[in-house]
Amino acid sequence: MSAFVRRLKEPNAMADYETRDVSPRFVLAVALGLFSSMALSILLVFGILRWIVPTTEPSATIFGDRQERAGPRLAVSPAADRDEVQREAEGRLQGYGWADRAAQSAHIPIDRAMAILAIRGWPDQDGQEEGKR
Template sequence: MSVPVDPVSREDGFEHHDANVKVLMMVGFSIFVVLLLSGAGVAGLLWWYDKQPEPPTTALERQLQIPPEPRLENDPRAGGNRVLSQARMLISGYGWVDREAGLARIPVQRGMALLAERGWPSRAEPGETTPPRVQQAKGRAQP
């Protein structure tokens, strides 16, 4: 089934009934003008708001008030650096975790070297109560 085509459209090579270009151009130009006017209005309001005098401050606003505890950090970068330096000291130095139990901490590099040398400790056999490596470690860690 064929649709009849307007003879003028056939001569021009396009359909005249699809869209009116003149109306589309007017709508596009109108939108552009409205956007320009809106931008100019916002710029004018910002300029006017900027020229308004500052309201005078009250005595309460001038008074320095310290909020109650807990307060936010004043210098978060310094606090973070302090936490990082404490963590670096913990993982790179020797120290006691529990002196009574003979439990000490060693640097990470030294621990990795010991694990590479001795291997990972195995679990206790079903008949044993504690693995033999743990007993040896407790004996060496005494002060």
């Protein structure tokens, strides 16, 4: 019988371990080295971030200083915001007001503008109205 078969027949043959395997001390040393290098890296990053913190207030953006520094503006109620925009648009379409007061340009309700165009006609390119030729 071979030595291998003889060892398998012995009752405590499987309880042995290979002495050629990696030693537990080496595994422990590698694990401790890995964790200590990670901890050192984290401390190094925190140190660098603490060292490069800006000390002055950020400069104005290309949009001016209109942006609030408190954080993002969130839509708390999108439906209410949409309704408000819709009311403002309807008021502009259905009401009278100045578009440009310096140029004496006003806006009028759409229904009134359509009635005026129906009576006078669409102006041609010369600036004369069609109905007065």
